[in-house]
Amino acid sequence: MRLWVAARGATRTAPKPHERIAGDRPISTTQAGRPNNPYCLGRYRVVGDGAEVLEWTAQRRTVRLAKSVPESLIERVMQVERECCPFFVLSWDRASRRLTLSVTAIDQEPALDALTHALGVAQPLSHPAHRPPLTTPR
Secondary structure (H helix, E strand, O other): OOEEEOOOOOEEEOOOHHHHHHOOOOOOEOOOOOEOOHHHHHHHHHHHOOOEEEEEOOOEEEEEOOOOOOHHHHHHHHHHHHHHOOOOEEEEEOOOOEEEEEOOOHHHHHHHHHHHHHHOOOOOOOOHHHOOOOOOOO
16 A cells, blocks of 8 residues: 655555645745746646636636536645635635635735646736737827
């Protein structure tokens, strides 16, 4: 029997693939706000696979997660992030499969960017940052 060592040092039997993906370690970021652990990035991509962006602001992101993502995996990822980063405001609506991620301070925005990047969720093209600047006719 192979034992698995969780981030907090507890041992248990080897996890099933979806449990291993959920993991026990949160996304850690570089100063630029990008995930610095490829293993963690892969785990979070499973949750974000097929997600649809519903809302995107500097301090709040709402996505609808695919039906194929197990609820237990979503809840585990939220638990890990809450334990690690209590400044995240995370909300999960099971009925609509809506996941809302937000922060309350400007200096926390890079962490929100890193989390949405880890989920593989991109800023929609209709967002103002993607629009060309308005020009004034001469």
